[in-house]
């Protein structure tokens with residue numbers, strides 16, 4: 488089905504929460520842990536003083552408090568930079584860092600477009616610095632990187648719909664990444680985490696399935712599309728840069744994370760498919776066989792992996808430097824469409840058909856027609872439907888991962904269970920729906 492990007496429409500979701508709900512209410516399981524634990528510690532120390540005179544108790548508490556202050560002043564010393572920090576994944580990484588990285592002193596957020604939600608972060612204990620900038624501009628990147636201990640480079644042009652030219656995709660994804668690496672080397676930043684993609688592996692142009700593979704599974708990675716080609720080249724540059732001497736003589740330590748298809752609060756494509764379903768009277772039509780598995784991972788877990796990798800890279804540079812890790816969690820293996828229905832279903836949408844309603848050759852024809860229309864209309868307008876030969880091939884080729892490398896190397900366990908990831912995504916969709924009405 489030609490699925491077009493859509494504008495807002497009201498829908499049948501039941502629960503009503505304001506769109507800002509998921510932003511302002513953002514927290515992760517166990518997040519209260521640090522605060523609770525701190526409170527618990529205080530209770531313990533007070534309990535110990537219970538039978539002593541009040542003055543001694545107060546002095547004891549004051550002493551502990553001063554000690555705490557001294558500890559945290561010492562601990563809060565790191566400066567992190569997140570490029571693309573206002574994107575779908577970037578925002579989750581930023582919020583996760585603020586909640587889960589106690590050693591943070593300053594968090595720099597570098598993006599072409601800064602979000603208004605950054606303002607709310609500026610009132611917290613960590614200095615949040617918003618930098619409007621372009622990764623293709625080496626001097627802007629170098630200025631942002633200077634003095635940072637860790638760079639998490641998530642900025643990228645994610646375009647598989649033909650909205651941007653191949654040259655622009657290359658410029659942002661490859662030249663932008665080169666600029667980040669050079670900035671680290673020149674300014675003396677030692678740790679670089681790169682957000683790569685499953686697409687650097689596949690599916691390849693031959694449509695070979697990658698079934699529950701891991702980082703060592705042999706696979707013929709051949710790309711022609713500008714997005715995967717650019718991500719693959721950028722990843723290679725990042726990995727090759729591992730061990731280069733940065734200013735001051737220390738070695739650069741790099742690694743790459745490869746998310747499969749990310750889903751969760753803020754996912755633009757899910758939003759588009761939802762509105763498409765509403766336009767079609769609450770129905771979507773199955774185009775892909777249910778047996779084709781497509782790997783998906785919850786955005787909160789991808790963000791958590793970034794935070795953990797950034798932290799552990801500093802502790803285990805020899806083990807983790809130059810490594811790649813797939814991003815994974817407990818999300819079930821399903822086809823792209825069946826997986827989306829986990830969220831769209833509770834919002835009132837229905838997937839029609841247990842088998843594809845159209846034969847594959849007809850879908851291919853429609854996809855090719857869309858590509859032709861895009862080309863013909865380009866001088867007049869941007870026609871960028873979800874269905875094109877590349878996205879059809881992506882959705883129609885099995886690509887799933889099954890690995891525990893992140894667990895073995897840096898103790899990663901998903902922070903969000905599948906149930907929680909699903910609930911959060913549904914809540915966000917419901918909030919989106921209510922704000923559209």
Ligand SMILES: NC(=O)C1=CN([C@@H]2O[C@H](COP(=O)(O)OP(=O)(O)OC[C@H]3O[C@@H](n4cnc5c(N)ncnc54)[C@H](O)[C@@H]3O)[C@@H](O)[C@H]2O)C=CC1
Nearest residue numbers: 571573574575576598599621622641642643684746748749
């Ligand atoms: N969405 C997905 O399913 C997956 C995404 N990824 C990767 O994750 C990263 C983040 O992707 P998303 O959050 O989905 O995309 P997004 O488009 O929501 O975020 C990308 C961010 O980068 C910024 N950006 C783009 N060009 C820039 C430039 N020239 N200078 C500075 N900032 C720039 C954008 O303004 C945006 O805020 C990308 O590197 C992407 O390749 C990897 C696997 C799957």
Ligand SMILES: C[C@@H](CO)CCC[C@@H](C)[C@H]1CC[C@H]2[C@@H]3[C@H](O)CC4=CC(=O)CC[C@]4(C)[C@H]3CC[C@]12C
Nearest residue numbers: 645647684686747748774823873874878879881882
């Ligand atoms: C054929 C249509 C019938 O319903 C459905 C079309 C779905 C496509 C738009 C998506 C199918 C697979 C997606 C990609 C995949 O999850 C991996 C990705 C990794 C990235 O690094 C960026 C995003 C994406 C390319 C993702 C984009 C959307 C799909 C092609």
